[in-house]
Amino acid sequence: MKTIYLDHSATTPALPEVVQTMIPYLREQYGNASSIYRIGRESRKSVEEARRQVANLIGAEPEEIFFTSGGTEADNMAIFGVVAACGEKGKHIITTRMEHHAILHPCEQLEKRGYDVTYLNPDPKGLLRVEDIKKAIRADTFLISIMHVNNEVGTIQPIEEIGLIAREKGIIFHTDAVQSVGKIPVDVKKLGVDLMSLSAHKIYGPKGIGALFIRRNTTIDPFIFGGGQERKRRPGTENVPGIVGFGKAAEIAQRDLPADMERITYLRDKLIDGILSSIPYTQLNGDRQKRIPNNANFSFRFVEGESLLLMLDMKNIAASSGSACTSGSTDPSHVLLAMGIPFEIAFGSLRFTLGKENTEEDIDYVLKVLPLIVERLRAMSPTTIQGQNGGDNKKEGTLCTTR
Amino acid sequence: MKTIYLDHSATTPALPEVVQTMIPYLREQYGNASSIYRIGRESRKSVEEARRQVANLIGAEPEEIFFTSGGTEADNMAIFGVVAACGEKGKHIITTRMEHHAILHPCEQLEKRGYDVTYLNPDPKGLLRVEDIKKAIRADTFLISIMHVNNEVGTIQPIEEIGLIAREKGIIFHTDAVQSVGKIPVDVKKLGVDLMSLSAHKIYGPKGIGALFIRRNTTIDPFIFGGGQERKRRPGTENVPGIVGFGKAAEIAQRDLPADMERITYLRDKLIDGILSSIPYTQLNGDRQKRIPNNANFSFRFVEGESLLLMLDMKNIAASSGSACTSGSTDPSHVLLAMGIPFEIAFGSLRFTLGKENTEEDIDYVLKVLPLIVERLRAMSPTTIQGQNGGDNKKEGTLCTTR
Amino acid sequence: MYNEIIMDHFQNPRNVGESSRKDGVGQVGSPVCGDTTMIYLDIEESRIQDIKFKTLGCAAAIASSSMLTEMVKGKTLEEAKRVSTQDIVSALGGLPEAKVHCSVLAGDALKAAIEDYEKKQNKE
Amino acid sequence: MYNEIIMDHFQNPRNVGESSRKDGVGQVGSPVCGDTTMIYLDIEESRIQDIKFKTLGCAAAIASSSMLTEMVKGKTLEEAKRVSTQDIVSALGGLPEAKVHCSVLAGDALKAAIEDYEKKQNKE
Ligand SMILES: Cc1ncc(COP(=O)(O)O)c(C=O)c1O
Numbered sequence A, B: 001m002k003t004i005y006l007d008h009s010a011t012t013p014a015l016p017e018v019v020q021t022m023i024p025y026l027r028e029q030y031g032n033a034s035s036i037y038r039i040g041r042e043s044r045k046s047v048e049e050a051r052r053q054v055a056n057l058i059g060a061e062p063e064e065i066f067f068t069s070g071g072t073e074a075d076n077m078a079i080f081g082v083v084a085a086c087g088e089k090g091k092h093i094i095t096t097r098m099e100h101h102a103i104l105h106p107c108e109q110l111e112k113r114g115y116d117v118t119y120l121n122p123d124p125k126g127l128l129r130v131e132d133i134k135k136a137i138r139a140d141t142f143l144i145s146i147m148h149v150n151n152e153v154g155t156i157q158p159i160e161e162i163g164l165i166a167r168e169k170g171i172i173f174h175t176d177a178v179q180s181v182g183k184i185p186v187d188v189k190k191l192g193v194d195l196m197s198l199s200a201h202k203i204y205g206p207k208g209i210g211a212l213f214i215r216r217n218t219t220i221d222p223f224i225f226g227g228g229q230e231r232k233r234r235p236g237t238e239n240v241p242g243i244v245g246f247g248k249a250a251e252i253a254q255r256d257l258p259a260d261m262e263r264i265t266y267l268r269d270k271l272i273d274g275i276l277s278s279i280p281y282t283q284l285n286g287d288r289q290k291r292i293p294n295n296a297n298f299s300f301r302f303v304e305g306e307s308l309l310l311m312l313d314m315k316n317i318a319a320s321s322g323s324a325c326t327s328g329s330t331d332p333s334h335v336l337l338a339m340g341i342p343f344e345i346a347f348g349s350l351r352f353t354l355g356k357e358n359t360e361e362d363i364d365y366v367l368k369v370l371p372l373i374v375e376r377l378r379a380m381s382p383t384t385i386q387g388q389n390g391g392d393n394k395k396e397g398t399l400c401t402t403r
Numbered sequence C, D: 001m002y003n004e005i006i007m008d009h010f011q012n013p014r015n016v017g018e019s020s021r022k023d024g025v026g027q028v029g030s031p032v033c034g035d036t037t038m039i040y041l042d043i044e045e046s047r048i049q050d051i052k053f054k055t056l057g058c059a060a061a062i063a064s065s066s067m068l069t070e071m072v073k074g075k076t077l078e079e080a081k082r083v084s085t086q087d088i089v090s091a092l093g094g095l096p097e098a099k100v101h102c103s104v105l106a107g108d109a110l111k112a113a114i115e116d117y118e119k120k121q122n123k124e
């Protein structure tokens, strides 16, 4: 039976057009894009065309796009690159506790090196308060990094307002847009950001390729050193097939955005409404309105996320609990905890992220299967309350007291 | 007309089997290798199989292989990772002036941060003297990085001897084996290295993927921070198609090595002998014996490298002058200069690097075409000497005196 | 990630629920991962006549509990006390390293249940 | 990398060689890139009757020399002196930024050749 894939925030299948675009560059058009002979020049041309496609998707200039090996590298390049270039002028960085680990862990490294990092908490709906940013800014703040869309709860952060503040104060502003690009309109000019991280495999492009948008005249040093590729900002033989695949995916993302948004929002809302009405002791995590079209994140009390995932897997449904990279662990999501969701509720969370291939039948199937799975696991659980599956009886039960 | 590709040290065409292995992972088997559902577990399994294949090629354990985005990242990860982990214990690093820029430029960064770097020169044949290493070692030396095979002249360095010295002194030893792996037998145990950089696209694998071998218990910190992938040493969503392609390429490299070495050495020797005997004022750069089978690097006096390349390109021959990443510039190769080759000789250098697809006809064609091209350019050159194309008359002519 | 034995015990856990007499009841929660396991024992002449469990936790935690109940059912309390985490992990055919701590709960809950039983016996 | 005009002048350079009379000869070498260009002039009544060049250098250097010779042939010395590097680059339809310095040589060699001619004239 085919997989009903509902984990598009972890990764997406590359589109057939993307794969078709890539294949020639894997074999016949193998020229090194930095070589001056014909097959090298052809690779160069395709790389520059892809750069234009990616730039278009986010309203940037092609010269402002630098290809990286993915979102993680783009995030590291942004943080460490700005620190290398301006870390002598300031010592304070502002970010949030709901960032991806590709931002949080570099920031922790910087703390070890003596930088001050302020980690702001989002509100209980998963939204950052702009006032918190204002309050956190110090005279020596030189970098603000706030994700555009959170990867777990899908909430859209007030980047435009923060951009105005950052610009006014002359602070470099980075946004991790790995989860927003291709899902909602993204325009670097409107958002007022200096740096933006992208990842191709989240927008139906290939894995292993991403980009950092660097606004012209932004003070940033390279992160990786070597040959002269990417105008010396990101050396290494260009991943031509990956880059052209990314370009194609960006072009398609731009073309399909309005239609995809509408269709996927409809399916997602059906999923949210269906689950909330059929499974008691369930909550939707993250603001219902300020969220990307494809995200539905739930907490089911009295069950644990990984068990849910595996039971769904046996029914050929692919979902996620917490972020993709930690879904092997049962630690509840750091994002939900930062939102102030109690441990025992975060513990039983499940993220569905819809995509292009999903149909209404997929959603119907999930709505049929999931209530039974939750019921089955709750029946095994020592912490459920009497009558919790009755639907009406919603008073709190005894919870695990040993923690 | 088809290209006669003689620039395999810049990049190689991925083999058909490699591309066939990759394609399913671009589309149907798109699962995130860190996800626990079925398509995720399948990706994981393929990644681990590839890790085994790469490990086998260099005599390592699979747990000692960490995938990166290429050779450049592997080099940066080695240098910066060791410095982060042990840079407090020592302050001296030893490397050579013939390293790839992916080593030289990180080392320059370290000099800015207060580290001492000794750059050893190779001898005029492009070989490092082991005594020079011995002499350079100081009490505070904590890292030695010496390439296994030079990318421009193809010379094989005495890594095994250096490994013994490094081990005796307790100094971490890294080798950039991007140009040796797949061309000559490489065994990390025999070479006695702690760290080794690899790049897939140099061994008929895909671009944008490489690896760092890290011997168990080597003191090294991560270079990129984020999720838990690659046992936290190299986070970022795994480039599954790239990794499986690299694995397949490694397997084939191992299988074909003896036969390829023999066949390519024969063709290469024919090319060297043919050129040296038909074009006067020409020299082979790099030791003739201690060199990988596929490299032939020449200097033609009274001509300039880029002009040669473009003339060859018009005859559908793809070659290189200097390293791939700088072949757009007319600066002579830093490697040739480090070998002590005079500027005006290094200026007219040309690198042919042979590969699997090359045939004897290809070599015959080059031997027919190249002498005419050199002659044509020399006829245009103000610095040639009377009678230099006569063959016998080999005394020095007047050289450009304005430099 | 998980082998077939574990997946079998996760999908078809043995002895889920509560035993009829509940002569001994033990509940432990893991501060590391938030899992909770409860063991219910029916004891006759110092022998485990029936054992049931409830677990809130990951597949490793559920499978470990299920496996443990099979391993100790019918054993004397002394024999049951000697079953270690390592025994459970071995019976499951091994666990991913990051998951070994999840299997500790089952044994701890059993020990707590036996203690509970013995405490009650002493009171009588 | 290079446009068609440049590639045409590189492949079919105009006016390569040495002029018959060599009334003025100029040679310059670039310390940046090692290129060398030599210009040979035949002058008649302060007008460039013939011009030839030799260049050791990259395609940009060769094409620039070739283009320059075409641009100034038949011009008076005063007119020829006014031809700038920018004029050569424009006539070539633009050069990659990293290559602009290679086109400087041609103009410099022409100036040196004119100077050489003028010096000889003054001596006479
Ligand atoms: C918000 C966010 N940032 C960064 C990343 C890292 O991207 P990649 O896995 O392509 O390195 C991800 C995805 O894993 C993400 O969701």
Ligand SMILES: Cc1ncc(COP(=O)(O)O)c(C=O)c1O
Residues within 6 Å of the ligand: A235, A236, A237, A238, B009, B010, B069, B070, B071, B072, B073, B075, B100, B102, B147, B149, B150, B151, B176, B178, B179, B199, B200, B201, B210, B324
């Ligand atoms: C010796 C050497 N090291 C490192 C590299 C860099 O590898 P990559 O281009 O895959 O990043 C190369 C090739 O360009 C090389 O020849």
